[in-house]
Amino acid sequence: MKGFAITRALAAILGIIGLFLLTPVIVAVFDSTPEFIMSFFLPSMASILISAVVLWLTWSYRGDINPRSGFLLVSLSWILVSAVGAVPFVLGDAIPSYTDAFFETMSGFTTTGASILTEIEAMPRPFLFWRSLTHWLGGMGIVVLAVALFPLLGIGGLQLMKAEAPGPDVDRLTSRITGTAKILWMIYLGMTVLETLLLMLGGMSLFDSLTHTFGTLATGGFSPKNSSVGHYNSPYLQNVITIFMVLAGTNFIMHYRLLTGRFRLLWRNSELKAYLGIFIVTMLIMGFNLYREGVYPDLATSLRFSGFQTASILTTTGYATADFALWPGLSQALLFAMMFIGGSAGSTGGGVKVVRIISLLKQGFTEMKYLLHPRSVFTVKLNGSRLKKSVVYTITGFIILYMFFLILTTVVVAMDGKSLLTSFSTALATLGNIGPGFAGVGPTENYSSFSPAIKWFLSFIMMLGRLEIYTVLVLFSPQFWRR
């Protein structure tokens, strides 16, 4: 029975969330705020108990999950962890409304970082810790999915991996995947320890270092400070976070190659080169623009701020060191352009992803050659090998659906009486898992003013974006439910 396999997997995930719900208890103990212990301990125990009972009851139904159930499992697990993860906020009265708590938690697990909080620093630290931890878990979750599950499901990410290692049969891929996933977890953990230490060296407290690290590596963007990373006037701290944001937006397989010294494979990766190129060029233009317009007194400071904000938006992290809504038009337009790109495939970043954009741009320019030589055959190369036609089709489908949901979300949000720019940037910021946008959802604003219906809708859009649209959308097709 497929239903039991999915139930067992969900139960396992519930158990894991139950265990992680104990970590804020430690924070509460250290902070001497025992009044918040129960807010986490109760849902933790309930989760672990239910998980154990379900696993025990369905023990005889163990079995593999087929690709089709995989789609359902992925969507249901993101909903489950958000539904459960929202409970402590309500129990502890940190976020009284369950709608708000669910939005905030889904925003956390999808690494969007869109917040309904108006006074972040007023929230007790166990809740701030849990809020940032949802980022970290969601970020790790998506990398594992991108590497382990998406390829099997035939979704964008998967195809892109296949494109890179041409022609592996699925079995070979599967056996390699478990090993790869383990390595990527180790890298993620290692980077977490490293960034935390580097931030502490710059004078940040352990709590702030950990929570900011969670937000950075997951490209999440929740900060325990009202003014985000702008709270710290330290160039060192800002630069450390800039560098780790860039790393988090890079395909994690590239980190592995870097660590194992396979530089030639690194250099052959079209996406990595394009990603770093976009970052550097944008940072430079924006830096000069900020300097010329007199936003910052010198070029070095301008480049620091432009580098931070470019990395933050390109990787879809969403941290801010300045209110970029007040920056000159050109800088804003560049950030706006970044919102259409996103991080790399196999990273924790969201958005359309660099590889999809360069693939289709290459395809677009190749079509020009066909106009001149209609009878010739031209191939599009990606990462040194031929880009398969089926991959181009998948990417095309993804991009058009992405645009479709972008426009749909704009219209739906506008129904709430929001301005055009607010509506469109809300769509970009939620579907692309960025967090902040422009106007009403700018870096100094938040999502508290949306109606409950819109908050639920945006929660869905955040999940849709995080799970690469198809994973979720396929569940709405009648064919999915036909046996």
Add this chain to the structure above:
Amino acid sequence: MKGFAITRALAAILGIIGLFLLTPVIVAVFDSTPEFIMSFFLPSMASILISAVVLWLTWSYRGDINPRSGFLLVSLSWILVSAVGAVPFVLGDAIPSYTDAFFETMSGFTTTGASILTEIEAMPRPFLFWRSLTHWLGGMGIVVLAVALFPLLGIGGLQLMKAEAPGPDVDRLTSRITGTAKILWMIYLGMTVLETLLLMLGGMSLFDSLTHTFGTLATGGFSPKNSSVGHYNSPYLQNVITIFMVLAGTNFIMHYRLLTGRFRLLWRNSELKAYLGIFIVTMLIMGFNLYREGVYPDLATSLRFSGFQTASILTTTGYATADFALWPGLSQALLFAMMFIGGSAGSTGGGVKVVRIISLLKQGFTEMKYLLHPRSVFTVKLNGSRLKKSVVYTITGFIILYMFFLILTTVVVAMDGKSLLTSFSTALATLGNIGPGFAGVGPTENYSSFSPAIKWFLSFIMMLGRLEIYTVLVLFSPQFWRR
């Protein structure tokens, strides 16, 4: 010699423009404004003279134009007619700056309707007539191109025609094309007469009726009135223009089918159904929104205004009967969404075009089926027949390049110090040949405040959009110039 063939074709076009430059002379005579006669007579005579001399000198070099020269010819002819058509404005001091005059004329011939004029009604009528006539010529020109030339060049429009009439060899297509083009000219002329008469019946003067008809049928949008069609408080006049805008945004081959009673072929056309569906649904939602928010006192009035504005933006005409920048967010968001769609292929409308959007959306949803049944083969149907893979590729290339130039234009315009919303809607409004946008280029604003450099850049973008990107872009590829 290919060079001579192109030169001869350009000379012929110059001669035709020279003849049309005589029509404002008639207006000047009727208006008893002889001081403006020379502004048109001189460039007219010069054009006709140069045309005749060039044609005579190259008489022995007559020959066919091959597809490759076709690309060059199309782009050069749009530049030539704009360069020549701009001269009277400068000679008559109606637009003192040649940059402004060129922008206005390119905006006319590309049927964009973006204007640098701040006081339209202050302009003498011969110039207003010429300004509107550029629309009419450009609109007719693009329909002929779409039907006659683009198919041969293998550009979007062509492919779409091919998709509809499956598998014709190029020769059969060519022989059919001359006949089709003639029929379409007749339809265009017939509609011009009909709309002019209907507007005059509603009390509009002959001059106003003609100029507004030119702007309507070309989906151009230039009006001789400061407040566009909003100048006339007549529901009848507004509704007539609404209907003709919708007709102008329809594939002209559909008009032919309608006139010859081939309704079944009409009904089989996916694009027509989608186009009318989008128009009706958007008009209804927007109408109810305008009524509910109290913008207009009753539902009928609200629907009249929503119908007019939806048709105007969807077909990329750009006329306005109200300052929609002051409308509620939902109505604005719907108009914004329309800006991403555009008219039908083979119409005078600009933008991405409905057929491209439905083709890729169908492709996108088909990809979902592949996720569930990776080994099956699914076909995408368009107009009752299979959508060819090569067509999907061309459309994909077009859409990604369209998005690319949209973002690029946004960034370039922002360099001029414009706000984000102004920059982005300028990009949408010029590349999509719409005309008005939001914020700084809203319906009550104009393009006068841009710097000369940006005006030249936007002139290029208008041409790029009008000629379906590839026609122009292919000229920048090194392979084009290799023999």
